[in-house]
Amino acid sequence: MAEQIIFYILAAVIVVFSILSVTSKRILRSATYLLFVLIATAGLYFMLDYEFLAGVQISVYAGGILVLFVFSILLTSHAGDKEKPRHWGRLLAAALTAVVGFGLCLYIILNNVFKVANQIWQEPTMQQVGQTLMGTDKNQYLLPFEAISILLLACIIGGIMIARKR
């Protein structure tokens, strides 16, 4: 019961703040609302017993990315800047797309019968995570890991190149 209450609270936070985040006129508030959404998501991970993921979520997203966002917002806008509303047609089109998409997905979700596994759940240990990440067997992820590493490297270099003053 408590689990459900917590879930609904988290769900409410996610829904409300994500909507606020995309509708707020002030960009810094958007970023703040986004922070709440990300933290609530981390909460969901906790509920699903993925403590490691939740940690990553909070440290990388909430701690890293969002800080980047806040910095760049401070760099590119001035206090009290308000975004001008866009053409109603575009807003309508966007809303329509979102609503229709949501409707379709909802329909699919509700009509699909999920075969929930009855297996006993064991939280993956750190050792397990590390080995899976570094192994080369079936269902192990060394190659993607390396690919991501290269991607990150490329991003670092690219970021430096792009942001560099000319």
Add this chain to the structure above:
Amino acid sequence: MNVPIEAYLIVSTIMFFVGVYGFLARRNLLTILMSLELMLNAVNINFTVFNRYLFPGQLDGFFFTLFIIGIAAAETALAIAIIINIYRNIQNIFVDKVNNLKH
């Protein structure tokens, strides 16, 4: 496991389409990027939920989420670098003003 899988999925779907709305409707490049983060997050939730509920013996969804977070971080950093660059050039970051190549 008292919460049905559908509940998680509905939450993530709402989050995703809110992100879609934000992506389509906002003018500020940074908000667009944030909407993108929302969408990625929604996807992450789905991955973990499916992993947890349907294939509890495996770690695929887990790792995908992990990778996506990594990529999202990299992508955000890069995108912000570009956005700041644009800001330097045209003094704003509104998506409909970025049309120098068009004209």
Add this chain to the structure above:
Amino acid sequence: MDFLSLFVIIPVLMLLGFIPCRNIKQVRAVAVIGATIELGLAIALLFMFLNERNLGNTADMLFMADYLWYPALNIHYAVGVDGISVVMILLSAIIVFTGVFASWNIQPLTRDFFIWLTLLAIGVYGFFISIDMFTMVLFYETALIPMYLLIGLWGTGKKEYSAMKLTLMLMGGSAFLILGVLGIHFSAETADGSLSFNILEIAKANIPMEWQRVFFPLTFVGFGVLGAMFPFHTWSPDGHASAPTAVSMLHAGVLMKLGGYGCYRIAICLLPEAASEMAWIFLLLTGISVVYGAFGAIKQTDLKYINAYSSVSHCGLVLFALLMLNKTAMTGAIMQMLSHGLMTALFFALIGMIYGRTHTRDIRDLNGLMRIMPFLSVCYVIAGLASLGLPGLSGFVAEMTIFVGSFSHPDMFHRVLTIIACSSIVITAVYILRVVGKILYGVCTNEEHLKLTDAVWYEKIAVIGLIVCVTIIGMFPHWVSDIISGSINW
């Protein structure tokens, strides 16, 4: 190396020759030398052809050569000439030659102008020597493209609009044309079962009637656009009016003939059954062209517009006669192409010279030029008389051959159309004399114009050259009509 390819190679060499040119004199030198060689070759070709025929060579095409250049689709570079091509090549050579003199002082970018003009010439010569449909279409397009630049860059008035209109309409026509040509290629059942683009092979092959019905209108309209067939003629007035002198000359004199030539060589000769079945539709359209163009010319005030409409009328007569589908009328049609090419080039040359001096082509602003520039005026009168079909000048023989040929259909439909077409000789007289009376006669009231001078030597070369040709054909039509009618196997 065969003889006919020289007609294409010489202009290519001219193009190369233009590259190192540093000043206008060198450009002129290259252009004149090239054009003269071409003219010499054309005359040589004429005599070689006559000689072969005299020796009893009765093949359809003479001086043939054939190189396979794209085996996958069986496309050849195949050349060969019959009497019709020979006179057309001669016509092109004469007009290119005189056109060079008529654009003696073209400014700016003289070199580029001549480069494009030469490219156009390549297209024209290539078209007339080819006997492979694909190569023909290739050269056809080659001739069209330079037109756009020549008008758009060196033209006058609303030149961009005209150039665009002309190019688009002609391209639209060639879209039909390519469709038709490919259709003929794929539906022709040759003797050995292979697909061919060669005209001679297709002529022997059997094309099923239901396909002919489809491809005849396509090819005929495709070429008909260039032949200024009603209602696809509207590019002609605007295009001619905006084009520089030499381009008008070449365009009306030679390029419009590609239309008639193509209609004959591809649409009519390759699809004879469909031609005789569907001729009546196009006879109506071309019959309208003839009268309509003439009436249209009466009301115009711009000299070039008058001439452009007159071209619509005369070229309409060419297609009209071709569709009569008998040897006499077709001979007349080819002669009319020749004659119209020469006299309309003469007209445009003269208009260009008058315009170059007075800076107006509006007949309301011009009068009394006879006193001021007697040479040009007299030549203008001669051109006018040729146009209205005065015996002794080329227009008469062509028109009379056409009328006699067309009238030899015993049924009412053809005869009534012939009579209607005949009436154009009266209307032509009206608009020609109106212009002559208006701009040449009378007393010049414009102070500016009184100071103008008559033609200079290079202009005289162009004009006299054309007049001599018009007169020779008019006085001694026998040789040219024999060459032509000897090549029409209808």
Add this chain to the structure above:
Amino acid sequence: MFTYTLPILVIPALMFIFLGLMDNKFKPMTSGILGTIGLGIVAILSYIAAYDYFFSVGLIDGIYQKIIAFNFEWLKITEHLHIDLGILLDPISVMMLVVISTVSLMVHIYSFGYMNGERGFQRYYALLSLFTFSMLGLVVATNIFQMYIFWELVGVSSYSLIGFYYTKKSAIAASKKAFIVTRFADFFFLVGILLVSFYSETFDFISLTNPENNELIMKTAGLSFLGISVLSWGMMLIFMGGVGKSAMLPFHIWLPDAMEGPTPVSALIHAATMVVAGVFLVARLFPVYYLGTPEVLTIIAYIGAITSLFAAIVACTQTDIKRVLAFSTISQIAYMITSLGVSGLAGHEGLGYMASMFHLFTHAFFKALLFLGAGAVIHAVHSNEMSAMGGLNKYLKITNITFLIACLAIAGIPPFSGFFSKDEILVAAFHSDKILFACLYFCAGLTAFYMFRLYFNIFWNDNNKEYEHTPHEAPFVMTFPLIFLATLTCVCGFIPFSHYVSADAMPFETHINWAIASASIGVALIGIGIATKMYFKKSEIPDKVADTVKGLYTSAYHKFYFDEIWVFVTKRIIFEGISRPIAWFDRHVVDGFMNGLSWTTNFVSQKTKNLQSGLVQDYVTIFIGGALVIVLIMILI
């Protein structure tokens, strides 16, 4: 035998090219003398040819042969049809050779005086040569297409000569009118040729007019179109060409205006030679008309008679002396046409044909004389208007006498040539159709009246008229042709014409029918008498008479409004009613359609272009929308 006739054509042609190319490089006199010498040779050769033909070679077995002196194929059109150029000698063509070369020579000589000092003197002589060449080529044509060729050439030389004073507005208009009106008629001529030659499969006159076993008539037998036989159509259309050139109703309008040209040109082209081409054409094809289409011949006769009457009435009211002469020309040519129309083929039946040719012959001389005389008068007083003249008999003695002779000739007073030819015409008409006869008879009286009205108005009437410059007699180069032609007018009536020219080429005897002759002399005298009463002295009578028949007088003065009708047809119907709408239609409908096509393309691309906004969000919207549609489809399936 007759190869020496070739230079008759070649000399004027070469002369034209030579003088035309040299133009101002020669002194005016040089050009004139060269031209005249050339024409002198032509005239001499023509006389020799005529002598040879009529007196030594032509007559074989009692029939004048058709001799082809020279012929070559100029243009082969089909297997059977080919246009030849050649020289056909038969009585009428030889007669025409004499007439043309004589009148042309006289005009050449006369022009030395008349055109002296005019700008373009060289051009004038070049064009005269061109005209002479074309006219000679026309009459000796061996086939109908050669005739058509030269027919066009005389048209164009007439055009150039009428427009000789090309700085004068009226001259330009007149030349244009002359060319276009005759061209319009030639269009019918051409269609007629096409029609006839299609059935006959030949252009050749000899085969066309062969009276026995005529293929043309046999082949067209039974063919008809709109209820009228095909041959009638063809021959009628051919005659229309003649109507245009010979200025019959309703194509006569160009001839009075053509008087804008120099007077010697009017004498040569618009009185003596070119305008009788229509008569010559009908005469040339006479057997076809008579044997194949007698009904067309009747129409021809009536057109002639009506024109004759019409022109005579109009001539009575005109005040420009050259226009009076022009209408008189129309009237006289109409006489010849009528005469052909009433003629038969053989022997005395063919009197009309003979009379017509005879009148053509005599008329050429006395009408040329009248015009040249008028030219001398104009030369003296520098005006064409009767009101500017009067009492000139004191100043212009020779002109006066020669003019009087010509007037007497045209009025039909013996022993001048007009009497003989006119008498034959009246006899022929009398024997065929009384209505026509009445018409012509009345015309004869009118002719006498208006000619003497003209004569008195010029030379007598206001005897005390004051002139700014005292008029003086023309120089000898001008009076010589007058005297020469006057002599011809006096003598050539006595030529036994029927011995040389007849419809079936067989000589026959004619006698003057004194009953009709005296009647015609009577009516002529009445006409002269009235004219004398009204115009010999300055009096009020003409005005009173004009007042009493006011309506008739006004409409006759305005030439029965034919010009206005034609102007209406050309300006209102052809220009405004056909040409302008077509030009509009072309610009706005046909071209509008093409422009509309391009506009539509442009419009569509402008609209679709906005899909490519360059805004990522738009693309994403569509992308997601598309994805959703696919999902939806998958759900539904």
